């Protein structure tokens with residue numbers, strides 16, 4: 001009988017996605033072997049092969065959704081080849097573009113383990129151990145950077161999201177009406193936010209997405225070191241208050257994305273106290289450098305912020321994705337994000353209110369991002385992180401010195417682990433040829449980024465198009481740094497010849 005057959009099938013299901021323990025062990029060991037070989041050979045590989053989108057797409061052969069499945073060992077062999085042969089490797093010792101770190105191997109294994117347990121870190125009840133590990137990770141990150149460990153916080157996907165969470169906590173607290181009940185349009189008072197001109201684009205997304213609009217940003221001028229002008233900042237706050245606007249938040253940079261500049265954070269904190277504003281620090285890149293005993297007081301001033309965003313997937317070397325927001329008073333996250341619907345009954349019977357991360361941020365179901373970060377912090381320890389970050393900074397300084405002493409290079413800026421510089425052909429008067437130099441260096445960047453020998457990105461500093469190396473890479477050595485000027489000058493001379 002048909003129905004009996006069906007039921008027999010349901011008692012002993014033939015599940016296309018399941019593996020036997022032996023199968024899993026076999027393909028898993030093979031995969032780990034292949035990854036270990038990949039790590040071992042990264043330095044010999046090009047950083048990128050600079051392929052076109054067309055050629056990458058052609059590898060996938062534009063094939064249709066498979067109707068029938070494949071065997072996992074074959075599939076993983078094919079897929080590892082595809083990725084190892086056609087990716088850009090930010091774990092390469094000569095990758096210094098944007099702010100993207102090499103990923104710690106322990107973090108890679110942590111992601112595998114986290115996926116195996118598959119905790120849903122939205123609610124304590126669904127992820128008891130994982131939730132407590134996330135809470136400990138947040139305390140440890142705070143401790144590392146000298147922020148009060150009594151803070152609240154949450155791990156998110158990256159710096160943009162971390163900054164958004166801080167922004168919304170500030171908006172909720174500083175609006176003079178109940179913004180969650182009444183929305184933005186209820187009050188005639190317009191919320192305004194203060195940022196330096198060097199601030200990352202997250203702020204533009206934030207004011208757009210969260211209803212304030214682009215005109216609510218006050219772009220404060222910067223000094224010759226790309227730091228926010230304190231005088232302009234305070235004058236603008238006073239003027240806006242007089243005009244019946246509602247200043248609510250100042251963003252200070254703990255390492256700007258272009259040049260790594262650190263704003264004078266203690267002085268910004270004082271301005272925020274005087275005017276009753278939320279002080280948010282965007283430390284997506286630079287906050288971990290506050291762990292160094294020799295860090296500047298300007299950077300260590302992040303301890304005074306109401307909230308700090310930082311990115312474990314940048315200078316804590318966690319594999320993507322991991323961002324983190326710390327908030328001095330943990331209640332401010334709940335006040336901005338918590339709803340307690342009827343259909344959640346997580347741990348209502350316990351003595352202590354349970355730590356349910358769905359009440360602290362955007363997400364409902366959440367993965368176990370904390371594990372890879374926590375494992376990294378345990379494996380290296382505070383001393384290990386200090387050493388890695390310090391070495392990255394020393395290497396960036398070494399690059400600055402090399403550029404500074406090279407006849408055909410101009411060193412431009414050096415902050416934290418970011419060095420900017422440009423190529424200047426011999427015999428070219430520096431001042432008179434800005435447009436030519438900008439064009440030349442832009443073409444130089446294009447060749448470097450597709451050439452695969454070494455990868456840098458770019459910045460604009462006082463109208464100068466400059467090359468930019470950001471070293472958040474524990475695989476980089478002084479040898480890697482020392483060959484960069486030669487590579488750049490070789491390309492630069494060739495382009496100069498072609499352009500004249």
Ligand SMILES: *Cc1c(COP(=O)(O)O)cnc(C)c1O
Nearest residue numbers: 158159160200256257284285311
């Ligand atoms: C990288 C960065 C961001 C954005 O972080 P993502 O992790 O890329 O979302 C924001 N601000 C600064 C200063 C950054 O360096």
